[in-house]
Amino acid sequence: MASEFEIIARHFTRPARSAVLGVGDDCAIVRVPAELAMALTTDLLAEGTHFLPGADPLRLGHKALAVNLSDLAAMGADPRWFTLALALPDADEAWIAEFARGMFALADRFGVELVGGDTTRGPRMISITACGTLPPALALRRDGAASGEDVWLSGATGDAALGLAHLRGAARLSAAAARHCLARLETPLPLVELGRRLRGIAASAIDVSDGLVADLGHIAERSGVAIELWLGQIPRSKALAECADAALVRDCLLGGGDDYELAFTAPAARRAAILALAAELGLPLARIGRVRDGAPGVTVLDDAGAPVTARSGYDHFGA
Amino acid sequence: MASEFEIIARHFTRPARSAVLGVGDDCAIVRVPAELAMALTTDLLAEGTHFLPGADPLRLGHKALAVNLSDLAAMGADPRWFTLALALPDADEAWIAEFARGMFALADRFGVELVGGDTTRGPRMISITACGTLPPALALRRDGAASGEDVWLSGATGDAALGLAHLRGAARLSAAAARHCLARLETPLPLVELGRRLRGIAASAIDVSDGLVADLGHIAERSGVAIELWLGQIPRSKALAECADAALVRDCLLGGGDDYELAFTAPAARRAAILALAAELGLPLARIGRVRDGAPGVTVLDDAGAPVTARSGYDHFGA
Numbered sequence: 001m002a003s004e005f006e007i008i009a010r011h012f013t014r015p016a017r018s019a020v021l022g023v024g025d026d027c028a029i030v031r032v033p034a035e036l037a038m039a040l041t042t043d044l045l046a047e048g049t050h051f052l053p054g055a056d057p058l059r060l061g062h063k064a065l066a067v068n069l070s071d072l073a074a075m076g077a078d079p080r081w082f083t084l085a086l087a088l089p090d091a092d093e094a095w096i097a098e099f100a101r102g103m104f105a106l107a108d109r110f111g112v113e114l115v116g117g118d119t120t121r122g123p124r125m126i127s128i129t130a131c132g133t134l135p136p137a138l139a140l141r142r143d144g145a146a147s148g149e150d151v152w153l154s155g156a157t158g159d160a161a162l163g164l165a166h167l168r169g170a171a172r173l174s175a176a177a178a179r180h181c182l183a184r185l186e187t188p189l190p191l192v193e194l195g196r197r198l199r200g201i202a203a204s205a206i207d208v209s210d211g212l213v214a215d216l217g218h219i220a221e222r223s224g225v226a227i228e229l230w231l232g233q234i235p236r237s238k239a240l241a242e243c244a245d246a247a248l249v250r251d252c253l254l255g256g257g258d259d260y261e262l263a264f265t266a267p268a269a270r271r272a273a274i275l276a277l278a279a280e281l282g283l284p285l286a287r288i289g290r291v292r293d294g295a296p297g298v299t300v301l302d303d304a305g306a307p308v309t310a311r312s313g314y315d316h317f318g319a
Numbered sequence: 320m321a322s323e324f325e326i327i328a329r330h331f332t333r334p335a336r337s338a339v340l341g342v343g344d345d346c347a348i349v350r351v352p353a354e355l356a357m358a359l360t361t362d363l364l365a366e367g368t369h370f371l372p373g374a375d376p377l378r379l380g381h382k383a384l385a386v387n388l389s390d391l392a393a394m395g396a397d398p399r400w401f402t403l404a405l406a407l408p409d410a411d412e413a414w415i416a417e418f419a420r421g422m423f424a425l426a427d428r429f430g431v432e433l434v435g436g437d438t439t440r441g442p443r444m445i446s447i448t449a450c451g452t453l454p455p456a457l458a459l460r461r462d463g464a465a466s467g468e469d470v471w472l473s474g475a476t477g478d479a480a481l482g483l484a485h486l487r488g489a490a491r492l493s494a495a496a497a498r499h500c501l502a503r504l505e506t507p508l509p510l511v512e513l514g515r516r517l518r519g520i521a522a523s524a525i526d527v528s529d530g531l532v533a534d535l536g537h538i539a540e541r542s543g544v545a546i547e548l549w550l551g552q553i554p555r556s557k558a559l560a561e562c563a564d565a566a567l568v569r570d571c572l573l574g575g576g577d578d579y580e581l582a583f584t585a586p587a588a589r590r591a592a593i594l595a596l597a598a599e600l601g602l603p604l605a606r607i608g609r610v611r612d613g614a615p616g617v618t619v620l621d622d623a624g625a626p627v628t629a630r631s632g633y634d635h636f637g638a
Contacts, residue, residue: 020356024541025461026393026525027358027451034353037339039346040434042448044404046441074345085363085404085446115359122365122444127404127437129361129448132346142344206345222343 004091009119011093011100012084019081019115028115030081030131037136039077040129043067047124057095059186060126061102066188067209068130069110070260073195074207076140077132079112085129087122110192140198140205140264145223149203149265151289152274154191156235157212159184161256162243171248177239188260194283198264201273205264211255213298216263226294227265229254232303233288250308254300265291323410328438330412330419331403338400338434347434349400349450356455358396359448362386366443376414378505379445380421385509386528387449388429389579392514393526395459396451398431404448406441429511459517459524459583464542468522468584470608471593473510475554476531478503480575481562490567496558507579513602517583520592524583530574532617535582545613546584548573551622552607569627573619584610 016022021029032038045064047053065082072079084103088096107114112130163181165171173181191207198205204223206215212234220227234253243249266274271287278285300308335341340348351357364383366372384401391398403422407415426433431449482500484490492500510526517524523542525534532548539546553572562568585593590606597604619627 020455021458021460026390026459027360027396029356029358029394029453029455029458031356031455032351037348037350038357039348040400040402040448040450041346042402042404042435042437042446044406044437044439044441044446046406046439046444049439049441071345075348077346081359083359083361083448085361085448087363087365087444116361118361118363118446120363120365120368122363122368123442125365125406125441125444127361127363127446129359129402129404131359134348136339136348136350139340139348140345141340 005119005121008091008093008096011096012114012117014114017113019113022113022115023117028081030115032133035135036133039072039075039132039134041068041071042127042129043071044125044127057098058102061099062106062187064126064128065103065106066190066260068128069112069190069192070188070207070209072130072132073190073192074140074205074262075132075134076138076195076199076205077134078196079110079130079132079192081113081115082128082130084114084117085127086117086119087125088119089121089124134199138199140195140202142204142206142219143222144204145219145225145265145291146203147225147291147293149267149291150271150287151216151227151229151263151265151291153212153234153263153286153288154194154261155284156237156240157208157259157261158240158249158252158256159237160188160258161252162239165248171243171245173239174242177242181239185258188258190260191262194262194281197277197281201270202264202266205262208257208259208261208263210257212263213254213300217298219265220296220298224296226292226296227289227298228292229289229298229300231300231308233286235284235286324438324440327410327412327415330415331433331436333433336432338432341432341434342436347400349434351452354454355452358391358394358451358453360387360390361446361448362390363444363446376417377421380418381425381506383445383447384422384425385507385579387447388431388509388511389507389526389528391449391451392509392511393459393524393581394451394453395457395514395518395524396453397515398429398449398451398511400432400434401447401449403433403436404446405436405438406444407438408440408443453518457518459514459521461523461525461538462541463523464538464544464584464610465522466544466610466612468586468610469590469606470535470546470548470582470584470610472531472553472582472605472607473513473580473602475556475559476527476578476580477559477568477571477575478556479507479577480571481558484567490562490564492558493561496561500558504577507577509579510581513581513600516596516600520589521583521585524581527576527578527580527582529576531582532573532619536617538584539615539617543615545611545615546608546617547611548608548617548619550619550627552605554603554605
C-alpha cells in the first residue's frame with residue numbers, strides 16, 4: 001500500500017525523455033555519447049544553514065537545482081540529468097507541489113531531466129546531484145590558470161549578499177534595489193550558456209558561490225598561481241552603486257556568495273573573443289585582474305595599487 | 320582561509336583513480352565506455368528515521384554506501400563512482416574519521432571511487448549518489464517480469480528486521496543470533512557480483528530493502544503481473560528458525576527490510592544456470608514462487624495453498 005509520502009513522491013515522476021530509464025526503478029539509466037565525458041556535482045541545502053524556515057518552496061525548488069546547474073556551467077558542461085534527495089518534516093502536499101513547480105520550471109528551461117531520487121521524513125534538507133556532458137579535453141577546470149592570464153568576471157557580484165544584509169536589517173535599500181537583490185539571492189540563474197561557450201576560450205573557471213576572493217582563491221590554490229584583483233575594475237550593480245555603506249559594499253563585492261556569476265581566467269590573446277561573446281550573449285564580461293607567479297592566493301589592490309583587506313568569503317563553518 | 324569543516328571534508332579527498340577529475344573542482348569528470356550506459360541511484364539516510372542518534376559512525380559509513388551499491392547490484396551494474404552529501408551537527412573529527420573509514424573500506428572492496436560531494440552543518444543526514452556501468456540491453460529492470468517465470472531470492476530475508484526487533488525488546492535472541500542479525504542490519508553486504516552475473520539470466524530484479532512482499536510488489540506493478548509466493552519455500556536463517564514467535568518470524572520474512580538480498584524473476588529455462596551460479600558464488604538462491612497473469616500484486620500462499628495475510632513492508636511514512 002502506498003504511503004502518503006510515496007504518493008507525494010510521484011509529484012516528481014514524469015515520463016523519461018532522454019534517459020533510457022527514469023524514475024521508478026532501482027537506478028536510472030542514461031547514455032553518454034562516446035566522444036563526451038560526464039560531469040557530476042552534488043550540493044546540499046539545509047534549513048537554517050542555507051535557507052530560513054518558512055522559505056518559499058517555489059523559489060527553493062528553483063535555487064536547489066540552480067546551484068547545481070551553476071557548478072555544471074562552471075565546468076563548461078551541458079546539463080542533462082539530475083537526482084533529488086529530499087528530507088521533509090511532514091508530507092505537506094501543497095509545499096511539495098510548489099517546490100516541484102519551481103524545480104521543474106528551471107529544469108525545463110535548460111532541458112535537464114529528473115531521473116531518480118529518494119524522499120524521507122526528517123529535518124528539511126535538499127540534496128541534488130546533477131550530471132552534464134562535455135568534451136573532456138575542454139573542461140573548465142580550477143587547475144588550468146597560468147601566469148600572465150587575465151581574470152574575468154561575468155555580470156556583477158554582491159547583490160545576493162546585499163539582499164541578505166537587507167533581510168537582516170543591516171542594509172537599507174530602495175524597494176527596487178531590494179527586489180533586484182532578493183531575486184538574485186533567491187532565484188539565481190545559472191550561466192549555462194556562458195559556461196558552454198567558454199569551452200576552448202577560458203583556461204580555468206569557477207562559479208562564485210562563496211565569494212569572489214574565496215572562489216578565485218580555489219583557482220589560485222589548485223593552479224599554483226597568485227591572483228591580483230583590481231578593486232576599481234570590479235563591476236558594481238546599480239543596487240550596490242546606490243549603497244552608501246562603503247565597507248558593506250566592499251564586503252559584498254569581494255566576499256558575497258550566492259550570485260552564481262562565473263569567474264574565469266584566459267590568455268590575453270582571447271580578449272577579443274571574450275568581448276565578442278559578451279556582446280553576443282548580452283552579458284557583461286569584465287576584466288578584473290591578472291594571474292601572476294607567486295605564492296597561491298588572491299590579493300586585492302585599490303586604485304593606487306595598495307592591498308585591500310577583505311573578508312575571505314562566506315563560510316558556513318568558519319569562526 | 321579553510322574552516323574547520325573544510326579541513327574535515329579533506330578526510331574524504333583521495334587522489335582520483337579511474338575518474339578523469341575527482342574531488343576538488345566544481346564537478347567530477349568521468350568517462351563511460353562507449354558500449355556501456357550509466358546507472359544512477361540516490362539514497363538518503365536521516366538520523367531518527369534510518370539510524371538512531373549515537374549510531375556507530377564506522378558502521379553508518381559502511382551502510383550509507385552499501386544501500387546504494389545494492390541498488391546498482393539490483394540493476395546488474397558494476398559500481399564505479401559515488402558522491403557524498405553530508406550534513407552534520409558539528410565538526411566532530413573523530414566521528415568523521417570513523418565514518419570515512421567504514422565508507423572507504425566498503426568502497427575499496429568493490430573498487431568504487433568517491434569523486435565529489437558537499438558537507439554542511441545541519442541535522443545529521445547522509446545522501447549518496449552512486450554510479451555504475453552496464454550494457455544497457457542487459458539491465459535488470461523492475462518491468463521485465465513475465466507470466467510463467469520463476470521468482471527467486473538470494474540468501475534469506477528477515478534477519479535485519481529480527482535484529483531491529485531485538486534492539487527494541489520485541490524479540491529475545493541468543494547472543495550468537497543477536498550478533499548475526501545486528502551485523503545484517505548494520506553492515507549489509509551489497510550483492511554486487513550476483514547482480515552482475517544475473518545479467519542475461521534474470522528477467523527482472525530488485526533489492527529487498529522495504530520487505531520481500533513490498534519489493535516484489537514493485538516488480539508486479541511495473542511489469543503488470545501477479546506474483547505468487549510460497550511461504551514454505553522462503554528460506555529461514557538459523558536465527559529466524561530459532562525464534563519461537565511465529566507471527567514475528569512471518570513478519571520478518573515477508574515484511575522485513577534492510578537485508579539487501581536480491582529478488583528476481585527468470586524463465587524456467589534458466590533454472591540450471593541459476594543453480595550453477597549459486598554453487599559458483601557459494602550463495603543460496605531459492606525458488607520461492609512464480610509469476611502469473613492477473614491483477615498486479617503479490618499473494619503469499621501457505622503450504623495448503625491458502626492465502627496468508629502479511630504486512631506490506633516497512634514504510635517510513637505509512638500510518
